[in-house]
Amino acid sequence: xxxxxxxxxxxxxxxxxxxxxxxxxxxxxxxxxxxxxxxxxxxxxxxxxxxxxxxxxxxxxxxxxxxxxxxxxxxxxxxxxxxxxxxxxxxxxxxxxxxxxxxxxxxxxxxxxxxxxxxxxxxxxxxxxxxxxxxxxxxxxxxxxxxxxxxxxxxxxxxxxxxxxxxxxxxxxxxxxxxxxxxxxxxxxxxxxxxxxxxxxxxxxxxxxxxxxxxxxxxxxxxxxxxxxxxxxxxxxxxxxxxxxxxxxxxxxxxxxxxxxxx
Numbered sequence: 001x002x003x004x005x006x007x008x009x010x011x012x013x014x015x016x017x018x019x020x021x022x023x024x025x026x027x028x029x030x031x032x033x034x035x036x037x038x039x040x041x042x043x044x045x046x047x048x049x050x051x052x053x054x055x056x057x058x059x060x061x062x063x064x065x066x067x068x069x070x071x072x073x074x075x076x077x078x079x080x081x082x083x084x085x086x087x088x089x090x091x092x093x094x095x096x097x098x099x100x101x102x103x104x105x106x107x108x109x110x111x112x113x114x115x116x117x118x119x120x121x122x123x124x125x126x127x128x129x130x131x132x133x134x135x136x137x138x139x140x141x142x143x144x145x146x147x148x149x150x151x152x153x154x155x156x157x158x159x160x161x162x163x164x165x166x167x168x169x170x171x172x173x174x175x176x177x178x179x180x181x182x183x184x185x186x187x188x189x190x191x192x193x194x195x196x197x198x199x200x201x202x203x204x205x206x207x208x209x210x211x212x213x214x215x216x217x218x219x220x221x222x223x224x225x226x227x228x229x230x231x232x233x234x235x236x237x238x239x240x241x242x243x244x245x246x247x248x249x250x251x252x253x254x255x256x257x258x259x260x261x262x263x
Contacts, residue, residue, distance in 0.1 A: 008064075019152045023072045025072075043142070044218050044219070044242075045220075048263060050184065051181075053169070056151050056152055058073065061148070062149075062152035065149050065150075066119060067154050069090070069153070070090060070093070071116065073091065073094075076109055076116075085257075087152075087181070087185065088185075091185050094186060095186070095188075095191070097110065098135050098194060098195060103261065107199045107202070109235070110199035111199040111202055111207075114200065116174075128229070130206060132209060135210070135228065136170070138208075138209075139170070139173045139210060139227035139228045143173055143208060144172075144229055149157050153182055154177045155181035155182075156177075157176060158178065159174065159175055162174030162227075163229070165229050170182075170228060174224060175225040176223075176225075177224075177225070180192075180216065182248055185214065188244075189247050189261065191242045192216055200214060201214055201231050202228070210227055211229055212227050212231070213225075213229040213231045216239055239261075
């Protein structure tokens with residue numbers, strides 16, 4: 001397992017610090033994680049070439065989780081699969097999901113998809129047997145499970161230390177997505193908010209009994225998962241202030257905020 005040491009964000013770019021040995025997890029304290037651009041016609045995300053996901057996609061566990069996730073998405077969409085193969089099919093299904101109704105409808109349906117990935121007894125049992133009596137262990141377990149099973153969906157991830165509620169730094173409570181594949185391939189801030197951030201946070205809080213804050217960075221396409229930390233209120237969360245990405249296939253005009261997150 002690789003870990004990453006991240007400096008705090010500042011107004012100027014800082015080089016990535018040297019990685020620590022695996023027995024000491026790095027500290028992450030994120031401030032102003034999103035740099036929202038004033039110009040809505042700007043290209044969002046990193047300018048370099050996309051990473052290769054050939055090795056990640058070929059791993060047996062990732063292939064199993066991908067197949068299960070796709071199957072549950074297809075079921076939620078009335079058993080109408082995409083004609084596209086591989087990851088392109090996941091993005092196609094996601095766009096269909098987001099076109100079904102209101103943003104809140106998309107969030108609810110996505111949360112149901114997440115729930116359907118597990119036996120019905122598991123989330124409530126986890127909440128009672130682990131999350132409530134053993135919150136620290138539960139946060140670390142879920143950070144590890146996210147790192148282990150979600151790299152096919154989000155790209156390369158690393159477990160790190162984060163600041164949780166109360167201001168304490170906790171080792172192993174965080175997962176840093178280095179360059180979110182889901183966000184980059186969808187090219188849509190509305191999909192990020194409605195098919196990932198909000199439903200995932202709600203799934204962990206309401207179904208698993210753990211608070212989770214997800215902080216996407218629309219300049220770098222990083223995303224910081226912080227288990228044991230409540231999300232910011234909507235009016236304080238910069239993720240909700242972003243305009244449409246210029247590369248978004250459903251971009252609507254030059255509104256200051258994406259219409260799929262302003263409803």
